[in-house]
Amino acid sequence: MMNEASYRQWRKSRLESYPRRVEELLVEIGGLRSVSEAERAEIKATCRRANMAIYRCRDNFADRAAVRKFASGFGLTRLDHHLCANDDGVSELSVAPEGVRSGYVPYSNRSLSWHTDGYYNVKSQQVCAVVLHCVQTAEAGGQNALLDAEIAYILLRDRDPRLITALEHPECMTIPANTDALGEIRPAVCGPVFSYAADSGAIHMRFSARKKNIRWRDDNMTRVARAALAEILADENGPVLRYRLGPGEGLIANNVLHNRTSFEDGSAHKRLLYRARFFDRIESS
Numbered sequence: 001m002m003n004e005a006s007y008r009q010w011r012k013s014r015l016e017s018y019p020r021r022v023e024e025l026l027v028e029i030g031g032l033r034s035v036s037e038a039e040r041a042e043i044k045a046t047c048r049r050a051n052m053a054i055y056r057c058r059d060n061f062a063d064r065a066a067v068r069k070f071a072s073g074f075g076l077t078r079l080d081h082h083l084c085a086n087d088d089g090v091s092e093l094s095v096a097p098e099g100v101r102s103g104y105v106p107y108s109n110r111s112l113s114w115h116t117d118g119y120y121n122v123k124s125q126q127v128c129a130v131v132l133h134c135v136q137t138a139e140a141g142g143q144n145a146l147l148d149a150e151i152a153y154i155l156l157r158d159r160d161p162r163l164i165t166a167l168e169h170p171e172c173m174t175i176p177a178n179t180d181a182l183g184e185i186r187p188a189v190c191g192p193v194f195s196y197a198a199d200s201g202a203i204h205m206r207f208s209a210r211k212k213n214i215r216w217r218d219d220n221m222t223r224v225a226r227a228a229l230a231e232i233l234a235d236e237n238g239p240v241l242r243y244r245l246g247p248g249e250g251l252i253a254n255n256v257l258h259n260r261t262s263f264e265d266g267s268a269h270k271r272l273l274y275r276a277r278f279f280d281r282i283e284s285s
């Protein structure tokens with residue numbers, strides 16, 4: 001990564017600008033299809049501070065095409081068409097009682113542990129940004145906790161730079177192949193937790209706290225690093241921000257660490273979120 005002097009400077013400015021309260025992430029906009037220049041600039045400025053922003057639409061109209069249009073205003077155009085997405089690459093996150101999606105936790109009402117999106121993607125299909133738009137909330141629950149990966153990086157490096165070295169190892173985290181009765185859906189994927197964009201040096205984080213289906217490198221420093229990260233993520237007084245998206249609100253983020261609490265749908269309140277994942281990062285200016 002960068003040399004020590006420039007790292008120190010970068011670290012200082014990142015910590016100073018990072019929001020202390022989740023409300024600092026909020027930006028009001030006209031709607032998914034009507035974002036003014038000033039609103040777009042405010043979202044980008046918020047993303048420069050935190051690698052994420054939460055927008056709130058005055059006009060609640062939302063469909064998958066509107067989500068794509070909104071995202072394209074931030075340079076997010078290359079969609080990750082993964083297994084459970086619709087043909088246009090936008091997923092509908094809701095409780096799936098049957099079908100291919102029902103085997104996956106995101107399409108249930110269960111809690112989701114800390115992760116970055118697409119941690120099982122190969123390097124050439126790295127998910128760099130995500131838009132998560134809430135159409136409807138559940139009766140109760142479904143709150144997200146959020147942490148900028150750059151802040152996680154800094155706090156780990158503050159503890160011990162060797163933790164970063166361990167997490168940069170190309171064999172640090174392996175996701176075994178995804179198979180079903182018919183055979184292999186996706187081969188095993190092995191890679192580091194932290195990597196850096198070749199052009200900008202931007203930090204990319206690949207992580208899942210799932211106990212099942214993750215194989216960690218058998219190495220003491222890797223174990224120490226994972227425990228340190230777990231501590232940071234569990235710290236009630238730390239930098240983790242918590243928010244429950246309401247209808248017409250959404251998160252636009254450079255694939256930050258996040259989790260989700262479990263939720264309960266009611267007859268009038270069935271949780272529905274659109275999610276789009278991109279191979280691009282949010283334009284910074």
Ligand SMILES: [Fe+2]
Pocket residue numbers: 115116117258
């Ligand atoms: Fe996610």
